[in-house]
Amino acid sequence: MASLITAKAIMMSHHHVLSSTRITTLCSDKAIDNQQRKTKLHISHRFFSRRTISAAVINSASPVPKKETVEDERRCHVAWTSVQQEKWEGELTVQGKIPTWLNGTYLRNGPGLWNIGDHDFRHLFDGYSTLVKLEFDDGRIFSGHRLLESDAYKAAKKHKKLCYREFSETPKPSRSNFKNPFSGVGEIVKLFSGESLTDNANTGVIRLGDGRVMCLTETQKGSILVDHDTLETIGKFKYDDGLCDHMIHSAHPIVTETEMWTLIPDLVKPGYRVVRMEAGSNKREVVGRVKCRSGSWGPGWVHSFAVTENYVLIPEMPLRYSVRNLLRAEPTPLYKFEWCPNDGAFVHVMSKLTGEIVASVEVPAYVTFHFINAYEEDETGEGKATVIIADCCEHNADTRILDMLRLHTLRSSHGDDVLPDARLIGRFRIPLDGSKYGKLETAVEAEKHGRAMDMCSINPLYLGLKYRYVYACGAKRPCNFPNALTKVDIVEKKVKIWHEHGIIPSEPFFVPRPGATHEDDGVVISIVSEENGGSYAILLDGSSFEEIARAKFPYGLPYGLHDVEPQLSPPSESDTITVTCLGAASGSLFPPIH
Numbered sequence: 001m002a003s004l005i006t007a008k009a010i011m012m013s014h015h016h017v018l019s020s021t022r023i024t025t026l027c028s029d030k031a032i033d034n035q036q037r038k039t040k041l042h043i044s045h046r047f048f049s050r051r052t053i054s055a056a057v058i059n060s061a062s063p064v065p066k067k068e069t070v071e072d073e074r075r076c077h078v079a080w081t082s083v084q085q086e087k088w089e090g091e092l093t094v095q096g097k098i099p100t101w102l103n104g105t106y107l108r109n110g111p112g113l114w115n116i117g118d119h120d121f122r123h124l125f126d127g128y129s130t131l132v133k134l135e136f137d138d139g140r141i142f143s144g145h146r147l148l149e150s151d152a153y154k155a156a157k158k159h160k161k162l163c164y165r166e167f168s169e170t171p172k173p174s175r176s177n178f179k180n181p182f183s184g185v186g187e188i189v190k191l192f193s194g195e196s197l198t199d200n201a202n203t204g205v206i207r208l209g210d211g212r213v214m215c216l217t218e219t220q221k222g223s224i225l226v227d228h229d230t231l232e233t234i235g236k237f238k239y240d241d242g243l244c245d246h247m248i249h250s251a252h253p254i255v256t257e258t259e260m261w262t263l264i265p266d267l268v269k270p271g272y273r274v275v276r277m278e279a280g281s282n283k284r285e286v287v288g289r290v291k292c293r294s295g296s297w298g299p300g301w302v303h304s305f306a307v308t309e310n311y312v313l314i315p316e317m318p319l320r321y322s323v324r325n326l327l328r329a330e331p332t333p334l335y336k337f338e339w340c341p342n343d344g345a346f347v348h349v350m351s352k353l354t355g356e357i358v359a360s361v362e363v364p365a366y367v368t369f370h371f372i373n374a375y376e377e378d379e380t381g382e383g384k385a386t387v388i389i390a391d392c393c394e395h396n397a398d399t400r401i402l403d404m405l406r407l408h409t410l411r412s413s414h415g416d417d418v419l420p421d422a423r424l425i426g427r428f429r430i431p432l433d434g435s436k437y438g439k440l441e442t443a444v445e446a447e448k449h450g451r452a453m454d455m456c457s458i459n460p461l462y463l464g465l466k467y468r469y470v471y472a473c474g475a476k477r478p479c480n481f482p483n484a485l486t487k488v489d490i491v492e493k494k495v496k497i498w499h500e501h502g503i504i505p506s507e508p509f510f511v512p513r514p515g516a517t518h519e520d521d522g523v524v525i526s527i528v529s530e531e532n533g534g535s536y537a538i539l540l541d542g543s544s545f546e547e548i549a550r551a552k553f554p555y556g557l558p559y560g561l562h563d564v565e566p567q568l569s570p571p572s573e574s575d576t577i578t579v580t581c582l583g584a585a586s587g588s589l590f591p592p593i594h
């Protein structure tokens with residue numbers, strides 16, 4: 001195993017520990033598997049033998065497991081265990097053959113550290129951002145991971161406690177504030193000024209048209225620039241406009257070579273601002289604003305949205321931001337949101353050029369994190385778009401998925417068939433003729449992908465255009481979480497599944513082959529967490545969906561959320577870089593550094 005790591009760079013980490021320098025901690029969650037613990041310890045000792053031990057451990061020792069968690073322990077999967085050290089870099093040994101055209105760096109972001117000392121976080125989305133890179137260089141893969149130095153992570157490390165509001169976690173008031181009758185007011189002010197909100201940018205990573213690489217979450221202050229080669233944190237992305245007052249935004253902007261589009265929800269006067277930022281600029285301009293149609297207090301949650309060539313699609317889900325739930329110290333099963341199906345579900349369509357709303361339709365209730373793609377269709381053949389098709393991973397209007405992503409549930413139910421059913425594709429048909437209603441249909445029979453589907457990507461060259469293939473995480477039942485990589489042919493309604501026993505793969509990322517003429521000519525990259533505590537990067541052929549190569553990490557990596565996002569520039573035959581992508585789930589390879 002030690003030979004897996006070559007001399008390129010070994011164990012860069014020198015600093016900070018959260019609380020303990022003991023090497024024995026892999027996951028302070030009560031649910032760690034004993035066998036896995038042994039395996040991982042073994043691995044970590046091999047790791048640490050190359051360097052001084054004190055630098056690397058970021059977790060404290062696990063608390064003694066309670067009796068009732070013995071069963072949980074048996075089942076804990078490395079996907080839900082914290083990374084063992086702040087950073088690592090090394091070469092991976094490749095089995096199989098990496099295509100010669102695949103050169104550049106793939107990045108993945110996601111929550112990788114779910115505890116501060118003995119305090120275990122509650123939800124998948126609470127974990128501190130951990131970047132993973134795969135640098136493809138002439139058939140070799142240099143890899144690494146590194147925790148993002150957000151203010152939230154640095155403060156937790158320094159004070160050994162949670163200091164900012166995460167997705168489900170709220171810091172406890174300080175002892176001196178317990179008796180202060182005004183401390184509640186102070187907390188509300190801190191919340192609505194954004195001061196107490198996290199900047200833990202653990203959701204996505206994008207490359208802006210000017211080359212800057214930014215990690216993101218749903219808070220605007222969690223827009224953080226990183227160096228894609230060293231994975232070092234550069235600093236906050238400073239928006240040069242007055243729009244940060246609104247505190248939150250979509251976690252999945254859509255980025256091309258020339259611009260970035262995103263949505264800024266307005267919690268006070270429920271609605272959304274649609275904003276556009278020119279490549280090279282830090283200033284977003286408001287292209288238009290859409291008012292929410294429902295009478296609810298808060299706007300619908302917008303984790304992601306979609307664009308076509310000429311339009312921006314603004315979802316208004318019945319799952320809405322809830323000021324009441326935001327103020328609660330203890331989370332509800334819907335966290336900061338509430339479910340208001342009686343107030344209606346809508347999709348709005350805005351012209352990119354004029355900011356006008358060209359359609360606003362009521363649709364059946366829906367729950368989605370991720371839009372896949374959208375395009376305009378001319379159904380009458382008169383030379384103009386008559387309908388917009390917008391696809392998303394739709395959870396059958398069932399909000400249980402949000403609470404299903406609680407770490408305790410994920411850790412204790414591995415192998416149980418408890419993942420709520422979802423469909424691919426939730427396909428919206430939005431007429432552009434002024435009709436009041438749009439449709440929401442199932443494009444591909446859910447049984448074919450195991451009744452679960454999320455974390456999607458497409459060929460980035462098809463952003464906003466009619467397309468045929470979706471790559472996503474699907475399910476091989478029984479499972480408690482998507483456990484397969486899936487390719488869906490929307491036209492033929494066929495599904496290809498790649499699966500190995502016990503795996504949890506992260507979002508597949510499609511890279512088109514330079515010069516390709518078929519939409520699925522390229523490779524699919526994913527990082528897989530294994531039941532035995534290990535992990536590996538996998539490359540599948542985009543067309544046959546068969547394995548081309550894999551490269552094992554010398555340690556287990558947790559689950560990650562998203563790959564690098566949109567970068568749209570058609571690759572040519574001579575390009576060695578392949579760039580990409582779109583929508584919620586997408587990626588790009590950065591050019592090799594010389």
Ligand SMILES: CC(=O)/C=C/C=C(C)/C=C/C1=C(C)CCCC1(C)C
Nearest residue numbers: 125165166167198203217218248336
């Ligand atoms: C990881 C992921 O997909 C989503 C993360 C979402 C976060 C961190 C949301 C945070 C929020 C707050 C801390 C308060 C305000 C509302 C909201 C944006 C949900």
Ligand SMILES: CC(/C=C/C=O)=C\C=C\C=O
Nearest residue numbers: 369401452453454482561
């Ligand atoms: C991981 C996930 C849903 C999986 C369900 O099948 C959603 C992630 C959302 C945030 O990026």
Ligand SMILES: [Fe+2]
Nearest residue numbers: 203303369584
């Ligand atoms: Fe997401």
